[in-house]
Amino acid sequence: MADTDRQYDIVVWGATGVAGRLVAEYLTEQYDPSAVTLAIGGRNETRLKALAADLAEGTEWTDVPIILGDATDPASLRELAASTAVVCTTVGPYTTYGTLLVEACIGAGTDYCDLTGEVNWIRETVDQFHDAAVEAETWIVHSCGFDSVPADIGTALVQSFARETFGVPCDTVRIYVEDGSEGVSGGTLASFGELFETAAEDPVARETLANPYSLAPPGERDGVDPGQQRWPKQDPLRDEWTAPSPMAPVNERIVRRSNALLGYPWGREFRCSEVVPTGRGLRGAATAGAVAGGLGLFSAAMSVGPLRSGIRTYVFPDPGEGPTSEETDQGYFTIRVLGRGTADGNRFTVEAEFGADWGPGYGATARMLGEAGMCLYEDDTDSPLSGGVLTPAAAIGTPLADRLRAVGFTATVSEATGPGV
Numbered sequence: 092m093a094d095t096d097r098q099y100d101i102v103v104w105g106a107t108g109v110a111g112r113l114v115a116e117y118l119t120e121q122y123d124p125s126a127v128t129l130a131i132g133g134r135n136e137t138r139l140k141a142l143a144a145d146l147a148e149g150t151e152w153t154d155v156p157i158i159l160g161d162a163t164d165p166a167s168l169r170e171l172a173a174s175t176a177v178v179c180t181t182v183g184p185y186t187t188y189g190t191l192l193v194e195a196c197i198g199a200g201t202d203y204c205d206l207t208g209e210v211n212w213i214r215e216t217v218d219q220f221h222d223a224a225v226e227a228e229t230w231i232v233h234s235c236g237f238d239s240v241p242a243d244i245g246t247a248l249v250q251s252f253a254r255e256t257f258g259v260p261c262d263t264v265r266i267y268v269e270d271g272s273e274g275v276s277g278g279t280l281a282s283f284g285e286l287f288e289t290a291a292e293d294p295v296a297r298e299t300l301a302n303p304y305s306l307a308p309p310g311e312r313d314g315v316d317p318g319q320q321r322w323p324k325q326d327p328l329r330d331e332w333t334a335p336s337p338m339a340p341v342n343e344r345i346v347r348r349s350n351a352l353l354g355y356p357w358g359r360e361f362r363c364s365e366v367v368p369t370g371r372g373l374r375g376a377a378t379a380g381a382v383a384g385g386l387g388l389f390s391a392a393m394s395v396g397p398l399r400s401g402i403r404t405y406v407f408p409d410p411g412e413g414p415t416s417e418e419t420d421q422g423y424f425t426i427r428v429l430g431r432g433t434a435d436g437n438r439f440t441v442e443a444e445f446g447a448d449w450g451p452g453y454g455a456t457a458r459m460l461g462e463a464g465m466c467l468y469e470d471d472t473d474s475p476l477s478g479g480v481l482t483p484a485a486a487i488g489t490p491l492a493d494r495l496r497a498v499g500f501t502a503t504v505s506e507a508t509g510p511g512v
């Protein structure tokens with residue numbers, strides 16, 4: 092439970108970046124100073140002051156305090172962690188800038204949530220800090236943005252519905268990335284590049300990317316699930332073709348970690364996969380082939396040192412560049428989660444839809460991280476756990492869907508019937 096006697100309730104750390112600014116804007120627009128005490132943090136005082144002035148315009152936030160520090164300076168991070176109940180951090184790549192903050196938060200008993208999709212780094216924090224975070228009863232919650240809230244909370248919605256309605260969980264969950272539009276930031280691509288860089292150098296990172304259960308607790312890192320789809324495939328639950336999803340490596344592992352952390356309520360045989368649906372017939376097969384081929388070529392290029400550094404230098408935008416608030420306001424996304432189970436010998440299908448009329452990676456992500464921070468601060472969770480290095484579903488669960496629905500997201504769940512399911 093968050094320590095509510097701190098100077099601040101929530102600090103947005105990395106507020107001068109593309110995602111951090113949107114999180115700060117969201118929280119100051121959505122909540123007034125009587126609901127939550129906010130501060131913004133980063134390393135550049137001039138930019139933070141300019142942001143504080145912008146946040147004051149048209150809101151009741153006349154004076155947003157600033158916290159200065161550096162992600163590479165442990166003393167400044169300890170001070171930051173001691174000043175607040177919750178840190179929402181967007182300082183990435185997390186592989187480079189995240190570890191010292193996690194350590195400082197556990198040391199101060201400060202709850203923490205982030206936007207990382209860097210599986211290698213999540214594995215590092217699981218191995219290094221999970222036991223200490225449990226001991227300190229501190230919540231370290233990874234992947235509270237588009238990676239991996241829709242997949243993880245969508246699966247939690249499906250499984251709660253299945254257990255309440257049919258008395259058993261679904262044994263198979265498929266996550267379909269159906270629709271979406273928005274740009275991408277330099278910060279996200281820098282983190283993506285860092286993932287390939289680490290995989291090239293570190294055998295543990297390579298094992299993490301190869302093993303579908305690599306984010307499970309030590310000793311539980313195997314199971315029946317073969318892991319991510321790599322080729323075009325006729326879908327087993329819907330009458331159409333599917334291609335691999337670029338987010339599957341993180342989202343699937345986060346969902347499996349949720350199941351493990353919660354004590355396997357979805358079963359030891361539970362399987363989950365995330366794909367991009369591409370339609371029926373020849374056209375669907377050709378599109379799936381093109382998506383799989385493009386993704387394969389890009390991954391192959393990023394795996395070769397000189398090509399990787401060329402792409403990072405000349406193709407990716409610089410950190411700090413990315414879609415504007417206006418652009419993310421025009422974006423949208425839809426993720427559908429289908430679960431299949433068997434009750435009394437009869438197959439059933441449950442369907443959740445998770446979506447929003449904001450771009451997935453920034454407009455919607457800022458709201459997801461902001462609301463995850465509010466859940467930690469207000470202790471708004473259905474989790475049986477009391478701390479650890481956690482996932483959104485294991486730490487917060489369906490209350491996060493309720494909060495997101497209340498601020499304009501779609502988060503529905505029902506039994507799926509009719510042709511094709």
Ligand SMILES: NC(=O)c1ccc[n+]([C@@H]2O[C@H](COP(=O)([O-])OP(=O)(O)OC[C@H]3O[C@@H](n4cnc5c(N)ncnc54)[C@H](OP(=O)(O)O)[C@@H]3O)[C@@H](O)[C@H]2O)c1
Nearest residue numbers: 105107108109110162183236237238276278279282410411
């Ligand atoms: N899960 C998702 O769906 C999702 C979506 C969006 C982003 N992300 C992730 O979120 C992270 C941020 O993305 P972004 O596009 O916002 O990146 P960005 O624009 O580059 O912002 C990075 C922030 O980190 C700060 N920073 C960098 N080095 C620092 C240091 N040594 N000490 C203190 N602060 C430091 C920057 O400060 P300055 O302004 O002073 O440079 C900036 O505020 C990335 O890892 C990205 O992959 C994830």
